Amino acid sequence: xxxxxxxxxxxxxxxxxxxxxxxxxxxxxxxxxxxxxxxxxxxxxxxxxxxxxxxxxxxxxxxxxxxxxxxxxxxxxxxxxxxxxxxxxxxxxxxxxxxxxxxxxxxxxxxxxxxxxxxxxxxxxxxxxxxxxxxxxxxxxxxxxxxxxxxxxxxxxxxxxxxxxxxxxxxxxxxxxxxxxxxxxxxxxxxxxxxxxxxxxxxxxxxxxxxxxxxxxxxxxxxxxxxxxxxxxxxxxxxxxxxxxxxxxxxxxxxxxxxxxxxxxxxxxxxxxxxxxxxxxxxxxxxxxxxxxxxxxxxxxxxxxxxxxxxxxxxxxxxxxxxxxxxxxxxxxxxxxxxxxxxxxxxxxxxxxxxxxxxxxxxxxxxxxxxxxxxxxxxxxxxxxxxxxxxxxxxxxxxxxxxxxxxxxxxxxxxxxxxxxxxxxxxxxxxxxxxxxxxxxxxxxxxxxxxxxxxxxxxxxxxxxxxxxxxxxxxxxxxxxxxxxxxxxxxxxxxxxxxxxxxxxxxxxxxxxxxxxxxxxxxxxxxxxxxxxxxxxxxxxxxxxxxxxxxxxxxxxxxxxxxxxxxxxxxxxxxxxxxxxxxxxxxxxxxxxxxxxxxxxxxxxxxxxxxxxxxxxxx
Amino acid sequence: xxxxxxxxxxxxxxxxxxxxxxxxxxxxxxxxxxxxxxxxxxxxxxxxxxxxxxxxxxxxxxxxxxxxxxxxxxxxxxxxxxxxxxxxxxxxxxxxxxxxxxxxxxxxxxxxxxxxxxxxxxxxxxxxxxxxxxxxxxxxxxxxxxxxxxxxxxxxxxxxxxxxxxxxxxxxxxxxxxxxxxxxxxxxxxxxxxxxxxxxxxxxxxxxxxxxxxxxxxxxxxxx
Numbered sequence: 001x002x003x004x005x006x007x008x009x010x011x012x013x014x015x016x017x018x019x020x021x022x023x024x025x026x027x028x029x030x031x032x033x034x035x036x037x038x039x040x041x042x043x044x045x046x047x048x049x050x051x052x053x054x055x056x057x058x059x060x061x062x063x064x065x066x067x068x069x070x071x072x073x074x075x076x077x078x079x080x081x082x083x084x085x086x087x088x089x090x091x092x093x094x095x096x097x098x099x100x101x102x103x104x105x106x107x108x109x110x111x112x113x114x115x116x117x118x119x120x121x122x123x124x125x126x127x128x129x130x131x132x133x134x135x136x137x138x139x140x141x142x143x144x145x146x147x148x149x150x151x152x153x154x155x156x157x158x159x160x161x162x163x164x165x166x167x168x169x170x171x172x173x174x175x176x177x178x179x180x181x182x183x184x185x186x187x188x189x190x191x192x193x194x195x196x197x198x199x200x201x202x203x204x205x206x207x208x209x210x211x212x213x214x215x216x217x218x219x220x221x222x223x224x225x226x227x228x229x230x231x232x233x234x235x236x237x238x239x240x241x242x243x244x245x246x247x248x249x250x251x252x253x254x255x256x257x258x259x260x261x262x263x264x265x266x267x268x269x270x271x272x273x274x275x276x277x278x279x280x281x282x283x284x285x286x287x288x289x290x291x292x293x294x295x296x297x298x299x300x301x302x303x304x305x306x307x308x309x310x311x312x313x314x315x316x317x318x319x320x321x322x323x324x325x326x327x328x329x330x331x332x333x334x335x336x337x338x339x340x341x342x343x344x345x346x347x348x349x350x351x352x353x354x355x356x357x358x359x360x361x362x363x364x365x366x367x368x369x370x371x372x373x374x375x376x377x378x379x380x381x382x383x384x385x386x387x388x389x390x391x392x393x394x395x396x397x398x399x400x401x402x403x404x405x406x407x408x409x410x411x412x413x414x415x416x417x418x419x420x421x422x423x424x425x426x427x428x429x430x431x432x433x434x435x436x437x438x439x440x441x442x443x444x445x446x447x448x449x450x451x452x453x454x455x456x457x458x459x460x461x462x463x464x465x466x467x468x469x470x471x472x473x474x475x476x477x478x479x480x481x482x483x484x485x486x487x488x489x490x491x492x493x494x495x496x497x498x499x500x501x502x503x504x505x506x507x508x509x510x511x512x513x514x515x516x517x518x519x520x521x522x523x524x525x526x527x528x529x530x531x532x533x534x535x536x537x538x539x540x541x542x543x544x545x546x547x548x549x550x551x552x553x554x555x556x557x558x559x560x561x562x563x564x565x566x567x568x569x570x571x572x573x574x575x576x577x578x579x580x581x582x583x584x585x586x587x588x589x590x591x592x593x594x595x596x597x598x599x600x601x602x603x604x605x606x607x608x609x610x611x612x613x614x615x616x617x618x619x
Numbered sequence: 620x621x622x623x624x625x626x627x628x629x630x631x632x633x634x635x636x637x638x639x640x641x642x643x644x645x646x647x648x649x650x651x652x653x654x655x656x657x658x659x660x661x662x663x664x665x666x667x668x669x670x671x672x673x674x675x676x677x678x679x680x681x682x683x684x685x686x687x688x689x690x691x692x693x694x695x696x697x698x699x700x701x702x703x704x705x706x707x708x709x710x711x712x713x714x715x716x717x718x719x720x721x722x723x724x725x726x727x728x729x730x731x732x733x734x735x736x737x738x739x740x741x742x743x744x745x746x747x748x749x750x751x752x753x754x755x756x757x758x759x760x761x762x763x764x765x766x767x768x769x770x771x772x773x774x775x776x777x778x779x780x781x782x783x784x785x786x787x788x789x790x791x792x793x794x795x796x797x798x799x800x801x802x803x804x805x806x807x808x809x810x811x812x813x814x815x816x817x818x819x820x821x822x823x824x825x826x827x828x829x830x831x832x833x834x835x836x837x838x839x840x841x842x843x
Contacts, residue, residue, distance in 0.1 A: 005738075012676065012820070017634030025643070025650075025706040251646060253632060253639045305646030305704070336649070337663055 006088045007098065014081050018254040019047035022095035025251040026303065028060075029096045030070040037069040037180045040094060040104035040127075040141070044111075044119035045530060047075040051250065052258035054312060055110055055147065059172055061246030069176050072096040072104075074127070076119040079527075079534060085126065092126035101127025106142045106179045109160070111149030114507035115500060115530040117156065120145075121522040124159070131519065132158045133206050138189055142179055142196075146172075148281055150203075151234070152460045152567040155507050155514035157205035162196045165570060166234030166281075167267070169243050171201045194227040201235030203570065204228060210512050210566075216553060218511055218564045233571040236610050240267060240286045247299035251306070260308035260341075261300045265293055265325065269314040270595035270613065272602075273371070274382045274586050275413065277459035278314055280574050284604050284611030285595070290321055294328050301336055309333065310341045318596075365404035365448070366397050372413060373423025379589040380415055382582070387427065395434045403444035405431060411478050412456040412470040414586065421478060424451065425485035432490045452494040453482055455501035459508050461572045463582035465565065468558040469505045472498045499537045503529070505555035511566035514554070516547040573610075575603035622686045622697050623715045623724070623841050628679035629708030630822070637672035643709060644669075644684055650704035653697060654690035670724035670828050670840055671731065671794060674801070678824040680734075681712070683841050685724050715841055727830040730779055730837055731794040733802045737786050738820040746806075747783035749813035754781055761808035763801075774800045774808060779837065781805075791837070794828070 011017045032038070041060055043050030050056060056073070063071035072094035077085065085092075091100035101107055107129065109120050121131055129143065130136045136143075145156065146164035153163040164171050175196060182192040197204040207228035211219040223230055237243045245264070252259070268285035269278070288296075297309060309329070311319070319325060329340055370390055372378045378385060394405060409424050428451050435447045455475050458467040470478070475498035486493040507514060521543035528534035544551050559565070561580060568576070578601065585592060592600055599605060599615035628640060635643075645665050648655050657663040666687035673679045686697075694714040701711050737743035753759055759775040777800035779791040788809070792800040802823050810819055830843035 008822075009820070011634055017675075018632075018636075018639065021631055021634055023629070023631040023706060023708045025646075251643075253635045253643055255639075302650060302652065305649035307646075307649070337657065 003090075003098070006090050007093070010081070010084045010088055010090060014084055016078070016254070018252075019075070020077070020081065020095075021253075022098075024253060026248045027073075027096060027250045028064040028070070030064065032070070032097060032099070035068065035070040036183065037106070037176055038104045039063050039069055039071045039176060040074055040101050040107040041071050042074040042101070042107055042109045042120070042123055043076070044109055044116040044123060045076050045528075046078060047252075048254070048256045050075045051252050051256045053110065053112065054262045054264060055112075055168065057246050057249045057262075058244065059108075059168055061249070062169060062172060062244045063176065065244070066173065066176075068180065072099070074101060074107075074123060076116075076123055076528065077126075082122075082126070082527075091128050092123055102129050102141065104141050105183055106144060106176065109143070109145040111145050111147040111156070113530065114149060114155075114504045115535075117507060117518055118522045118526045118529055120156070120159065121519065122527045133161050134158075136161070136189065140189075142182075142189070142192065144175065148278060149508075151277075151281055151570055151572055152508065152510070153203055153205060153570070154210075154512045154566045155510040155518060157512045158515035158519070161193055161204065161206070163203040163205070164235070165201045165203055165232055165572075167237040168235075169237050171199060171235045174199050175202065194225065197227045197229070200233060203232040205512075208569070212511075212513075216549075218566050218568075220564060221566070221569045231569055231571050234281075234573055236284070236573070236607070237267075238286070238610060240288045241292050245288075245296055247296060248303045249300065251304050258310070259306075260310055261297070261304060261306045261338075262310055262312045263293060263297055263300065264288070264312045265316060265319050266313045270318065271315060271384065272382050272582075272592050272595065272600065274380070274463040274582055275371070275410065275456060275459075276314075277462050280461045280602075281572055282314060283573055283602070284613065285318075286612070287319060290325055290328065293325060294332060297329055298332055301333060301338055307337065308339050308341060365406055365450075366402050367406040367408065368393065369408040370427060371408065371410055372416075372420060373409060373425070373427055374420045376589050377413060377416060377420040377423065379591050380586045381413055382586065382591050384591060384594065387430070390427070391430055391434055394431050395437070398435050398438045398443055401444045403435070403446050404448040404450075406450045406452065407431065409451065409453045410456045411453050411482065412475060414464055414467045415589075418478075418481060421482055422485055424453065424482065425488065428486060428491050429488055432488065435490070447490045449491045450494060451486055451491055452496075453479075454496040455498050457501050457505045457508055460565065460567045461574065461579070463579045463586055465509065465579060466559040466561060466563075466583065469502070469555045470498075471552070471556050472502050475501070497532070497535075500529070500535060502551065502555055503537075503540055506551045509566070510554050513547070513549060517543050517549055520546055573602075573604045573607065575606075578602045620688050620691060621717050621719060621721060622688055622692070622694070623717055624684050624686065624697065624701065624711050625681050625713040625841055626679075626684060626705070626709055626711045628673055628677075628682055630678050632706075632708040633676055633678045636675045637669075640673070640709075641667075641669065643706070647701060647705040647709070648686065651700040652704075653692060653700050654688055656687040656689040668724065670728055673825055674823075676823065677802075678822070680824055680826045681828065681839075681841075682825070683724055683828055687719075713841065724828075724840060725796055727843055728794055728796070728828060728840060729831045730791055730829040731825055732789065732791045732827040732829070734824040734826050735788040735790065735802055735806065736822040736824070737788065738822065740786060742815055742817075742819055743786040745813040745815050746809050746819070747786075747788060749809055750781055750783055750788070753809060753812040754778070759808050759812075761800075761804040761811075763804055772804075774804055778805070789826075791829070 060071050063069050142161050144162045145160045150163045178195050193204050196202050210221050213219050266287040268282040270285045371383045458464045524539045526539050595613045604611040605614035656666045668685045670683040698714045758773045761774045762769045763772045777793040782789045828840040829837040830840045832838050
């Protein structure tokens with residue numbers, strides 16, 4: 001009762017209370033005592049961001065589906081809520097049964113982007129869970145994490161007991177079983193962690209020692225016990241059609257970032273863009289069947305009542321029967337007044353026919369991602385798209401009645417010169433010209449071309465994993481340059497903060513020592529770093545200094561090819577040899593074909609029956 | 620045909636604003652599979668209106684929605700299908716079919732009854748004790764928030780009934796399209812009367828919405 005009163009008090013004062021209240025449609029509140037295993041799913045960002053995330057919906061449904069486990073949600077509170085909770089001495093509570101994080105047997109963080117890392121520490125602190133693995137006692141929860149940032153787990157190695165690498169659907173249940181067994185048999189924490197390490201795709205950092213050279217580079221990462229494998233191989237769910245997909249997904253009361261049905265039509269991408277980490281991590285490409293997708297879409301619609309559905313994947317345009325899928329979905333969902341949007345549209349894969357069909361229900365702005373401004377640069381990054389392709393698709397869109405186009409680019413790519421930046425402006429100008437080429441009565445009013453330029457962050461498990469990131473100063477200079485050349489009528493220019501990208505680069509390719517920086521920065525007050533209003537670059541720089549580490553060592557240094565990389569003990573399916581080969585090709589601006597046109601031998605062919613396009617003969 | 624349905628806005632979701640409640644009802648109707656009518660136009664939406672917007676922070680025991688149907692459906696079927704489609708905190712309790720010509724709920728609304736739970740026992744005692752004194756006055760002044768400023772106004776003519784039960788104050792107050800006495804205004808006046816200066820923490824529940832019959836009696840709006 002006292003707890004409820006405190007909660008009420010806080011909710012009366014806090015801004016945006018609905019993000020903390022819970023009770024949403026389709027959320028699951030299981031009887032606590034009837035479920036032996038309690039999983040606390042933590043999204044280390046605000047409710048509106050977390051509730052938009054597909055992976056959480058999958059695992060939430062999956063864990064709750066098992067009779068023996070329950071899953072409750074936790075989100076990062078906003079600063080005003082943190083202050084109020086402190087005042088009332090309230091711990092971080094779950095959305096469902098309002099229990100503190102420390103009550104759960106296992107808590108799991110999803111690692112979607114580096115700038116959410118301080119939130120992980122903040123959530124554990126508020127939830128009464130000791131921050132570091134070595135500080136946790138037998139009664140504390142097992143802390144696990146997964147998601148794309150788990151592929152380089154080292155910066156979080158001090159804080160996470162076990163990482164799940166790769167697709168989560170299968171390993172999640174296996175991991176929960178091991179933790180349930182611990183609970184039933186009163187197994188020690190250490191023994192439990194060793195058992196977890198035996199699961200394929202699970203990395204328990206405590207069971208590995210890291211040694212360094214004098215210059216600060218990693219000498220080796222070696223297991224310190226028999227249970228820990230020398231290399232942890234990522235998990236792959238081979239058959240998506242027979243893999244769990246949630247249909248009764250929670251529907252928030254309040255608006256969230258992606259307030260619609262997300263239908264994952266496929267996983268993975270065969271394009272091989274050299275800057276793209278997701279394109280590697282989610283390999284191989286796997287599609288859900290047309291029948292399965294139609295069935296899921298109908299169930300999702302009737303379970304949620306959403307007005308909009310988006311087809312989600314890294315490259316929806318590559319889905320093998322996209323026009324049929326869209327046609328079928330339209331037929332089934334039209335009477336339910338559901339509109340269909342294609343978010344990650346790739347410019348060389350949209351069919352005019354399907355464009356016209358989408359428009360039939362609702363017209364939104366179209367997004368294209370040429371990524372770079374010149375053909376040479378696009379060849380370097382293996383973005384197999386030509387200017388002609390782009391302009392043709394834009395023309396189709398303008399003729400089809402669209403007037404709003406978003407163009408995504410990156411700056412700071414390896415080998416980039418100012419000419420490549422000028423190419424962005426040239427391309428934007430040509431897009432504008434295409435609009436005016438459409439006869440006035442035929443085109444929609446109000447041309448809007450938005451050019452977004454983000455700062456390139458070299459990521460592990462890409463051919464650019466050895467590359468130096470441009471310094472903050474150089475990025476600022478490039479931004480000024482772009483501002484000048486992009487002063488074009490009808491064009492709006494958006495730019496991402498280079499300071500955040502710089503830190504992202506440090507964590508993306510950081511080693512275990514970055515954990516010190518993270519903890520120091522958190523203790524100095526850094527939280528919610530993904531938000532402009534709370535990001536404190538100055539405190540981060542202080543933290544580096546106090547830890548005796550140089551951020552430039554991680555971000556701006558070109559790494560020699562023979563250096564041991566902090567993530568070399570993780571096997572993402574694609575081999576280092578393939579990345580090396582791709583890096584060399586990029587230096588010659590030489591492109592690599594789409595896997596669908598023939599196996600490139602990325603490494604997945606080593607794993608039998610995993611990749612549909614693999615040629616066992618390739619090296 | 621139109622369906623009037625009485626529904627609840629539960630305590631847990633009392634901080635959800637009216638727009639979000641509207642959207643939740645729309646989505647509930649879409650989930651229910653009931654034959655609801657849509658508006659014409661570019662972004663068609665379900666033809667559903669509400670008797671009155673309920674403030675953020677207040678619970679509602681008998682809120683009323685008014686749904687235009689595209690086909691005949693029984694009151695029982697509507698109730699059953701909607702209750703399966705709505706979250707636990709927004710369940711329906713009654714339904715009534717009315718014809719297309721039935722006046723709009725908003726236009727017929729005359730009053731609302733509120734249950735104001737005073738959280739602090741001492742404050743509750745002081746406030747309930749002040750009721751009779753306040754009601755004996757000819758005029759009762761309270762601060763009303765307008766778009767630009769705070770305005771003082773006489774709420775005495777806006778109070779139909781004011782009683783107390785333990786820590787609860789039960790108030791029936793004027794609520795029409797043109798004028799209203801909000802529970803906050805009443806509490807403000809009562810606190811002044813009782814000499815309570817510190818902030819009064821309350822749990823506000825709107826327990827009913829009323830129209831008026833020809834005899835000038837307040838009648839539950841859904842029955843009018």
